[in-house]
Amino acid sequence: MHLDEIKQALLESYRSDGGINHLDGANLPSQASVNQLAADCMHLLFPGYFEESVLTERALPAHVTQLLAKIDQRLTAEIEKCLRFAQVPKPTAEARERSTAVLSQLPALRKLIQTDVVAAYQGDPAARSVEEIIVAYPCVLVISLQRLAHVLYHLGVPLLPRMLTEFGHERTGCDIHPGARLGSHFFIDHCTGVVIGETATVGAHVKLYQGVTLGAKSFETDPDGNPVKGVKRHPDIGDNVTIYAHATILGGDTSIGARSIVGSNVWLLKSIPADSVALFKGDSVVVRSRRKHEALVGHSAAGPLPESSPGEWQI
Amino acid sequence: MHLDEIKQALLESYRSDGGINHLDGANLPSQASVNQLAADCMHLLFPGYFEESVLTERALPAHVTQLLAKIDQRLTAEIEKCLRFAQVPKPTAEARERSTAVLSQLPALRKLIQTDVVAAYQGDPAARSVEEIIVAYPCVLVISLQRLAHVLYHLGVPLLPRMLTEFGHERTGCDIHPGARLGSHFFIDHCTGVVIGETATVGAHVKLYQGVTLGAKSFETDPDGNPVKGVKRHPDIGDNVTIYAHATILGGDTSIGARSIVGSNVWLLKSIPADSVALFKGDSVVVRSRRKHEALVGHSAAGPLPESSPGEWQI
Amino acid sequence: MHLDEIKQALLESYRSDGGINHLDGANLPSQASVNQLAADCMHLLFPGYFEESVLTERALPAHVTQLLAKIDQRLTAEIEKCLRFAQVPKPTAEARERSTAVLSQLPALRKLIQTDVVAAYQGDPAARSVEEIIVAYPCVLVISLQRLAHVLYHLGVPLLPRMLTEFGHERTGCDIHPGARLGSHFFIDHCTGVVIGETATVGAHVKLYQGVTLGAKSFETDPDGNPVKGVKRHPDIGDNVTIYAHATILGGDTSIGARSIVGSNVWLLKSIPADSVALFKGDSVVVRSRRKHEALVGHSAAGPLPESSPGEWQI
Numbered sequence: 001m002h003l004d005e006i007k008q009a010l011l012e013s014y015r016s017d018g019g020i021n022h023l024d025g026a027n028l029p030s031q032a033s034v035n036q037l038a039a040d041c042m043h044l045l046f047p048g049y050f051e052e053s054v055l056t057e058r059a060l061p062a063h064v065t066q067l068l069a070k071i072d073q074r075l076t077a078e079i080e081k082c083l084r085f086a087q088v089p090k091p092t093a094e095a096r097e098r099s100t101a102v103l104s105q106l107p108a109l110r111k112l113i114q115t116d117v118v119a120a121y122q123g124d125p126a127a128r129s130v131e132e133i134i135v136a137y138p139c140v141l142v143i144s145l146q147r148l149a150h151v152l153y154h155l156g157v158p159l160l161p162r163m164l165t166e167f168g169h170e171r172t173g174c175d176i177h178p179g180a181r182l183g184s185h186f187f188i189d190h191c192t193g194v195v196i197g198e199t200a201t202v203g204a205h206v207k208l209y210q211g212v213t214l215g216a217k218s219f220e221t222d223p224d225g226n227p228v229k230g231v232k233r234h235p236d237i238g239d240n241v242t243i244y245a246h247a248t249i250l251g252g253d254t255s256i257g258a259r260s261i262v263g264s265n266v267w268l269l270k271s272i273p274a275d276s277v278a279l280f281k282g283d284s285v286v287v288r289s290r291r292k293h294e295a296l297v298g299h300s301a302a303g304p305l306p307e308s309s310p311g312e313w314q315i
Numbered sequence: 316m317h318l319d320e321i322k323q324a325l326l327e328s329y330r331s332d333g334g335i336n337h338l339d340g341a342n343l344p345s346q347a348s349v350n351q352l353a354a355d356c357m358h359l360l361f362p363g364y365f366e367e368s369v370l371t372e373r374a375l376p377a378h379v380t381q382l383l384a385k386i387d388q389r390l391t392a393e394i395e396k397c398l399r400f401a402q403v404p405k406p407t408a409e410a411r412e413r414s415t416a417v418l419s420q421l422p423a424l425r426k427l428i429q430t431d432v433v434a435a436y437q438g439d440p441a442a443r444s445v446e447e448i449i450v451a452y453p454c455v456l457v458i459s460l461q462r463l464a465h466v467l468y469h470l471g472v473p474l475l476p477r478m479l480t481e482f483g484h485e486r487t488g489c490d491i492h493p494g495a496r497l498g499s500h501f502f503i504d505h506c507t508g509v510v511i512g513e514t515a516t517v518g519a520h521v522k523l524y525q526g527v528t529l530g531a532k533s534f535e536t537d538p539d540g541n542p543v544k545g546v547k548r549h550p551d552i553g554d555n556v557t558i559y560a561h562a563t564i565l566g567g568d569t570s571i572g573a574r575s576i577v578g579s580n581v582w583l584l585k586s587i588p589a590d591s592v593a594l595f596k597g598d599s600v601v602v603r604s605r606r607k608h609e610a611l612v613g614h615s616a617a618g619p620l621p622e623s624s625p626g627e628w629q630i
Numbered sequence: 631m632h633l634d635e636i637k638q639a640l641l642e643s644y645r646s647d648g649g650i651n652h653l654d655g656a657n658l659p660s661q662a663s664v665n666q667l668a669a670d671c672m673h674l675l676f677p678g679y680f681e682e683s684v685l686t687e688r689a690l691p692a693h694v695t696q697l698l699a700k701i702d703q704r705l706t707a708e709i710e711k712c713l714r715f716a717q718v719p720k721p722t723a724e725a726r727e728r729s730t731a732v733l734s735q736l737p738a739l740r741k742l743i744q745t746d747v748v749a750a751y752q753g754d755p756a757a758r759s760v761e762e763i764i765v766a767y768p769c770v771l772v773i774s775l776q777r778l779a780h781v782l783y784h785l786g787v788p789l790l791p792r793m794l795t796e797f798g799h800e801r802t803g804c805d806i807h808p809g810a811r812l813g814s815h816f817f818i819d820h821c822t823g824v825v826i827g828e829t830a831t832v833g834a835h836v837k838l839y840q841g842v843t844l845g846a847k848s849f850e851t852d853p854d855g856n857p858v859k860g861v862k863r864h865p866d867i868g869d870n871v872t873i874y875a876h877a878t879i880l881g882g883d884t885s886i887g888a889r890s891i892v893g894s895n896v897w898l899l900k901s902i903p904a905d906s907v908a909l910f911k912g913d914s915v916v917v918r919s920r921r922k923h924e925a926l927v928g929h930s931a932a933g934p935l936p937e938s939s940p941g942e943w944q945i
Binding site: 328329338346473484546563 | 676677678680681682683686691698736741752753754758759802839875
């Protein structure tokens with residue numbers, strides 16, 4: 001078989017096996033362009049951190065003007081592609097408007113993202129400075145990009161939000177859907193393997209470790225066998241909750257009460273009340289009040305949980 | 316110590332600590348070149364998806380001719396390096412032949428990969444369009460490259476297949492060995508942490524979640540303490556099987572029967588029959604027929620599994 | 631809202647929300663520069679492996695001279711930034727000295743890293759050659775960079791060591807803190823999801839699988855709520871220990887005795903003696919002597935562990 005025959009066979013397969021190639025339709029955002037957009041936004045959110053040379057107070061206004069214009073141009077272009085793809089009327093004007101709407105959120109996002117940086121510094125004994133968090137902790141990239149993608153998601157822009165969070169997922173191993181609602185002071189240590197679903201909500205001052213899943217149970221499918229979209233499928237995590245490594249919490253009606261602690265490897269399909277501790281007892285999960293638990297084990301339950309003891313109640 | 320002394324010490328270590336440097340031998344494929352090859356193949360498999368500008372039906376033939384020639388040239392060169400490294404006779408002619416053999420498989424691979432895209436769309440309620448799957452789901456990259464690497468693996472090309480799958484592993488956190496045999500309609504959600512071993516087989520319409528391992532038990536070693544290569548070490552997964560997050564299935568004589576479901580965190584070292592459900596009961600894995608299970612829990616076992624109940628049988 | 635207003639709001643937020651921007655202070659190492667440094671060091675450690683063209687014995691001295699000078703220049707510059715940031719006196723002279731100190735360790739590091747390559751070849755039946763390990767196994771990159779970062783860590787250089795290990799973490803999903811002490815012949819199979827904390831120690835001939843955590847229990851906080859830094863928080867792993875996928879070992883006073891085996895998914899908060907086997911029995915971890923275990927199961931415990939049997943003792 002020669003290259004020319006292979007070419008003909010490929011062209012034929014583009015015709016016959018439609019559905020995975022996208023021609024003469026609206027052009028889609030290119031990954032290279034989305035990657036550049038993500039990098040530029042990180043520079044704008046953390047001025048002076050990722051530049052090759054010193055960025056002075058004096059040079060800052062010109063720097064911001066230039067960077068903002070560059071981001072606006074690219075963001076508008078990529079949003080327009082997404083809107084054309086979704087056949088939204090007046091895509092050009094709409095894209096300009098939504099790009100401005102996103103950028104106008106940046107100062108508020110910075111305020112929020114700063115709380116994540118503080119939470120990381122306070123949450124990890126290995127961190128020696130706030131600067132170390134920003135230049136070397138994966139949670140900063142993945143949470144910042146999700147917060148940005150979340151704004152796009154709520155503006156009804158298709159494709160682009162998920163491409164932005166996937167940029168973060170690829171670099172950190174942490175997959176947070178753009179739809180997830182994240183509170184302030186959010187820290188994810190190590191990041192690798194964490195999955196947070198589209199309809200999950202996470203309160204303020206929540207701390208997750210590697211491998212935690214906030215996922216879905218079963219889902220409904222329509223007569224064509226396609227899943228029904230947009231149903232609440234993922235859990236709600238209260239304020240000040242800590243979830244240790246590889247815990248799995250599933251279901252749209254599952255909620256973790258405020259100030260509760262979920263132990264390493266715990267697998268939860270049901271809600272637990274505020275101020276409780278869930279730990280793994282193998283054939284089931286055991287839950288007790290945090291006060292009772294700390295009395296039993298004789299110290300604060302800030303760390304992974306010891307083996308359980310009599311008197312606890314099952315869920 | 317000055318740089319010159321350090322240089323001398325390094326040159327001396329290249330001589331004395333041989334085995335990790337590769338000089339004057341066959342040159343090995345460069346990672347940069349393999350990365351470019353992987354990217355070009357994705358462009359050829361999904362025309363119009365990853366281009367910066369619109370790709371028209373009209374421009375397609377010229378585009379394919381050019382891209383195919385570029386890929387053939389690079390693929391032939393890298394295969395030749397691998398064959399020289401393995402001291403295969405007539406490496407130049409052999410490389411040309413095997414490169415053509417790989418490229419002639421591309422139309423068939425496209426057909427297969429399209430089934431994976433459909434499976435992802437049908438398998439994830441969060442997916443809003445087939446296009447979103449292709450531009451933003453890591454499973455598309457990692458499965459497509461493994462299917463390509465699998466062709467090279469069967470042509471007896473060393474090094475290159477593993478370098479291609481490692482390109483996918485680095486970007487997705489999903490490590491599928493080139494030797495694994497994957498059926499059609501294969502969906503891996505989230506991808507991070509999934510490991511599929513060299514001698515594993517996966518049926519059609521199989522769905523995996525993050526952190527699933529299809530791995531090996533112990534292996535034999537030869538008198539020099541090196542493992543014996545090429546033994547069947549990894550499990551066989553039947554058609555229409557679903558395996559939830561962080562399940563671990565080990566062993567070359569372990570098979571999961573068709574239409575079975577393996578629950579989150581289950582750890583399996585033994586086979587289970589068709590139409591069964593395996594769930595984690597802590598001190599052992601419990602298996603029951605799917606019909607019985609669904610009668611017990613009162614709903615389809617499409618989601619993660621509830622706690623077990625009496626009457627089930629142990630494996 | 632126009633771009634100019636957004637710019638003003640951003641400039642205002644840079645002033646008001648201080649703490650996440652870094653201006654007119656010491657410039658920090660740029661990620662791009664650290665990435666180049668990591669790549670250049672891999673080239674120097676593995677000459678002839680990652681070059682585009684053949685590297686001959688004859689061309690080697692000139693190649694090393696040039697590469698070493700390039701690395702020294704960049705390393706000195708980045709170290710100086712870190713020392714200025716930490717307000718170390720005489721940062722320029724100090725940086726020059728510490729860069730030389732790091733580079734003078736390279737020959738010794740090569741010797742050590744070669745033992746890791748051998749361990750990977752002997753530890754994985756799927757590996758067909760030592761060359762395949764170096765060009766396609768993620769453990770080589772992440773362990774080599776951690777060994778390099780560990781030298782910088784002990785020279786008291788802030789920021790840079792963690793940036794180097796994060797480069798490896800981003801590419802492999804394996805997060806090894808620069809402070810961790812790693813023995814020779816260290817093999818991590820698949821790498822994804824592995825976390826090794828700052829104060830962990832790992833003996834010689836240790837083998838880890840994907841998803842293993844060597845982590846911390848609870849930690850002390852000071853009156854401001856910031857964690858107390860520098861306390862021993864992570865476990866000690868003895869020589870010739872094997873730890874299977876997704877096992878979690880926590881605590882600074884937890885030690886795993888030499889030649890012991892920790893089974894898949896085991897969750898350990900307490901020490902186990904030498905020559906023992908720890909396996910998961912759901913509501914607790916069961917430990918027995920390796921001799922007893924192998925008598926019970928009738929074969930070497932080189933693979934994942936079968937279900938337990940009576941007569942073992944609890945920890």
